[in-house]
Amino acid sequence: xxxxxxxxxxxxxxxxxxxxxxxxxxxxxxxxxxxxxxxxxxxxxxxxxxxxxxxxxxxxxxxxxxxxxxxxxxxxxxxxxxxxxxxxxxxxxxxxxxxxxxxxxxxxxxxxxxxxxxxxxxxxxxxxxxxxxxxxxxxxxxxxxxxxxxxxxxxxxxxxxxxxxxxxxxxxxxxxxxxxxxxxxxxxxxxxxxxxxxxxxxxxxxxxxxxxxxxxxxxxxxxxxxxxxxxxxxxxxxxxxxxxxxxxxxxxxxxxxxxxxxxxxxxxxxxxxxxxxxxxxxxxxxxxxxxxxxxxxxxxxxxxxxxxxxxxxxxxxxxxxxxxxxxxxxxxxxxxxxxxxxxxxxxxxxxxxxxxxxxxxxxxxxxxxxxxxxxxxxxxxxxxxxxxxxxxxxxxxxxxxxxxxxxxxxxxxxxxxxxxxxxxxxxxxxxxxxxxxxxxxxxxxxxxxxxxxxxxxxxxxxxxxxxxxxxxxxxxxx
Amino acid sequence: xxxxxxxxxxxxxxxxxxxxxxxxxxxxxxxxxxxxxxxxxxxxxxxxxxxxxxxxxxxxxxxxxxxxxxxxxxxxxxxxxxxxxxxxxxxxxxxxxxxx
Amino acid sequence: xxxxxxxxxxxxxxxxxxxxxxxxxxxxxxxxxxxxxxxxxxxxxxxxxxxxxxxxxxxxxxxxxxxxxxxxxxxxxxxxxxxxxxxxxxxxxxxxxxxxxxxxxxxxxxxxxxxxxxxxxxxxxxxxxxxxxxxxxxxxxxxxxxxxxxxxxxxxxxxxxxxxxxxxx
Numbered sequence: 001x002x003x004x005x006x007x008x009x010x011x012x013x014x015x016x017x018x019x020x021x022x023x024x025x026x027x028x029x030x031x032x033x034x035x036x037x038x039x040x041x042x043x044x045x046x047x048x049x050x051x052x053x054x055x056x057x058x059x060x061x062x063x064x065x066x067x068x069x070x071x072x073x074x075x076x077x078x079x080x081x082x083x084x085x086x087x088x089x090x091x092x093x094x095x096x097x098x099x100x101x102x103x104x105x106x107x108x109x110x111x112x113x114x115x116x117x118x119x120x121x122x123x124x125x126x127x128x129x130x131x132x133x134x135x136x137x138x139x140x141x142x143x144x145x146x147x148x149x150x151x152x153x154x155x156x157x158x159x160x161x162x163x164x165x166x167x168x169x170x171x172x173x174x175x176x177x178x179x180x181x182x183x184x185x186x187x188x189x190x191x192x193x194x195x196x197x198x199x200x201x202x203x204x205x206x207x208x209x210x211x212x213x214x215x216x217x218x219x220x221x222x223x224x225x226x227x228x229x230x231x232x233x234x235x236x237x238x239x240x241x242x243x244x245x246x247x248x249x250x251x252x253x254x255x256x257x258x259x260x261x262x263x264x265x266x267x268x269x270x271x272x273x274x275x276x277x278x279x280x281x282x283x284x285x286x287x288x289x290x291x292x293x294x295x296x297x298x299x300x301x302x303x304x305x306x307x308x309x310x311x312x313x314x315x316x317x318x319x320x321x322x323x324x325x326x327x328x329x330x331x332x333x334x335x336x337x338x339x340x341x342x343x344x345x346x347x348x349x350x351x352x353x354x355x356x357x358x359x360x361x362x363x364x365x366x367x368x369x370x371x372x373x374x375x376x377x378x379x380x381x382x383x384x385x386x387x388x389x390x391x392x393x394x395x396x397x398x399x400x401x402x403x404x405x406x407x408x409x410x411x412x413x414x415x416x417x418x419x420x421x422x423x424x425x426x427x428x429x430x431x432x433x434x435x436x437x438x439x440x441x442x443x444x445x446x447x448x449x450x451x452x453x454x455x456x457x458x459x460x461x462x463x464x465x466x467x468x469x470x471x472x473x474x475x476x477x478x
Numbered sequence: 479x480x481x482x483x484x485x486x487x488x489x490x491x492x493x494x495x496x497x498x499x500x501x502x503x504x505x506x507x508x509x510x511x512x513x514x515x516x517x518x519x520x521x522x523x524x525x526x527x528x529x530x531x532x533x534x535x536x537x538x539x540x541x542x543x544x545x546x547x548x549x550x551x552x553x554x555x556x557x558x559x560x561x562x563x564x565x566x567x568x569x570x571x572x573x574x575x576x577x578x
Numbered sequence: 579x580x581x582x583x584x585x586x587x588x589x590x591x592x593x594x595x596x597x598x599x600x601x602x603x604x605x606x607x608x609x610x611x612x613x614x615x616x617x618x619x620x621x622x623x624x625x626x627x628x629x630x631x632x633x634x635x636x637x638x639x640x641x642x643x644x645x646x647x648x649x650x651x652x653x654x655x656x657x658x659x660x661x662x663x664x665x666x667x668x669x670x671x672x673x674x675x676x677x678x679x680x681x682x683x684x685x686x687x688x689x690x691x692x693x694x695x696x697x698x699x700x701x702x703x704x705x706x707x708x709x710x711x712x713x714x715x716x717x718x719x720x721x722x723x724x725x726x727x728x729x730x731x732x733x734x735x736x737x738x739x740x741x742x743x744x745x746x747x
């Protein structure tokens with residue numbers, strides 16, 4: 001095998017493979033009538049990519065790209081959310097009348113973008129990965145072409161996303177002017193060498209990065225797009241983008257703030273503390289007023305971004321590992337909750353209002369029980385995975401000396417119990433008002449099984465996952 | 479002698495004009511055009527940094543920004559057309575299906 | 579760069595971009611943008627970036643803004659011109675923009691601390707020509723971002739067709 005294959009192309013094998021699958025899906029769409037086959041191909045592609053992740057190691061393409069444990073852990077999160085979202089999609093798309101093959105192709109392209117973001121070791125790669133992900137997700141949000149709500153969601157997401165990426169670019173430009181390099185490791189060592197930590201230009205660049213990434217992870221006050229976009233987008237895409245792009249945003253925060261601007265940790269952690277408190281407060285309090293379950297979950301996802309930021313603020317290996325651990329758990333529990341919403345969407349019934357869930361335990365006891373597990377997990381009640389995730393996050397924050405912030409976070413989770421458990425109350429303590437049907441989708445049922453199992457198993461046996469996350473970041477930032 | 483600061487001030491002014499347009503215009507086309515002004519401001523700062531640093535990285539990034547801006551324009555305008563087909567309007571405050 | 583030339587270009591860029599974002603008629607705004615882009619291209623020429631100057635005119639003015647023009651023609655321009663120009667939240671918008679601007683100006687200060695110098699001096703670029711220098715970097719050191727850009731353009735093609743085509747099979 002020539003040298004270039006071993007040292008360069010093998011390192012980007014997962015991304016290359018997934019891009020090839022994406023193009024294959026788009027092309028095969030022309031000849032395959034049954035779109036569920038395309039969903040199958042996408043899942044097979046994700047499995048192959050997952051397998052290939054273990055063969056990648058080290059830098060490639062002149063330090064543009066790095067395959068380290070940190071990136072691989074995040075890629076695992078993206079693949080999990082991709083597979084689960086694809087499982088939901090086929091039936092839902094037929095119900096909405098937009099079952100086109102390009103949908104799966106765009107999902108795969110979006111995942112390629114996220115994977116590049118998680119592995120970027122140069123600001124240019126960060127930008128391009130981010131745009132590849134964002135552009136695909138904008139289109140997916142507006143995929144129900146005949147629905148004004150879906151187009152509106154796409155437009156809002158697009159406008160604010162493009163606005164935010166201009167801020168990111170100004171930040172990159174200032175960093176470049178200040179250091180003369182765009183490589184993440186190069187920026188870090190230049191700042192260290194010249195003691196530029198208190199430079200006002202760098203502070204400005206830090207603010208710009210926080211604004212841009214705040215938009216991507218939907219943290220308050222950069223969250224205003226999230227509720228409308230989550231409500232209007234197709235439900236499987238809402239599930240996908242409440243996990244994938246958010247995790248990708250956190251992956252880039254880890255690379256840019258923790259590594260490149262590591263010497264500026266006081267400045268950015270101050271900014272992030274403000275963002276985190278605002279997100280937890282606004283997310284949880286505004287969620288109480290919602291009657292649409294997709295909007296409620298949108299506000300809940302804003303609040304969860306606030307929790308996960310605690311791990312970044314801690315600025316310790318423990319905090320980073322608990323943040324990664326939390327994002328994976330969040331992927332399972334949040335997509336699980338959206339799966340329940342998706343599976344209740346049938347030809348005659350939208351089932352997006354909270355009142356539609358009245359008496360669900362009488363008509364569909366198993367589905368209601370699973371929804372109960374997801375709601376408990378999102379609240380953070382043991383023995384579910386959500387409790388474990390929050391436990392490690394809060395421990396890391398306390399160890400880093402942020403006890404007061406942890407107290408705020410615990411109080412906010414107590415508030416969140418109100419609206420999560422209200423769903424449970426509707427399901428278990430009210431009489432069924434409407435006759436809800438479950439969509440006949442094996443994929444969605446399988447996704448339900450997977451997410452339910454994962455939430456319970458991680459909740460009961462948490463050690464394996466956090467150890468995996470700790471092992472993943474041993475070589476981080478080197 | 480025109481120093482790098484003059485270019486940065488020009489670029490920041492241009493950026494501010496773009497931010498102003500984005501935040502105040504009602505027409506979606508005009509908001510989108512304002513984003514293009516912001517991107518051009520960034521491009522100008524990158525090109526001038528490259529010139530004063532004797533380095534080509536900024537030029538490379540500008541090349542990519544132009545490519546992405548083209549892709550973004552195609553997608554954004556396609557979304558706008560899809561919305562227009564469904565709603566017959568291109569003003570921000572008239573798209574109020576969902577309470578934001 | 580000659581200070582007089584810089585002064586003229588800077589003034590023109592600011593005036594034309596300010597005109598572009600405040601016009602009521604989007605067609606006029608786009609035409610002002612094109613004028614602004616030409617001035618920017620001249621600025622790039624003065625900064626030893628011939629290739630980017632060409633790109634600025636060919637891609638930005640020639641492709642992106644023409645796309646804008648097409649879409650303005652497709653949309654209902656009469657409706658676009660009716661009603662208020664600015665949204666009701668414009669005072670907030672102005673103060674936010676001014677705030678960001680002031681913050682940025684204060685932060686960047688009087689003397690920008692430039693980073694480490696590279697090897698591409700104006701003399702080297704002149705002897706090698708800008709396009710060649712850029713190309714040889716692009717296809718060696720920056721080949722990975724270049725391939726990513728191709729994926730982004732592919733997504734744009736697929737996305738635009740999916741969203742805007744009249745009937746999908």
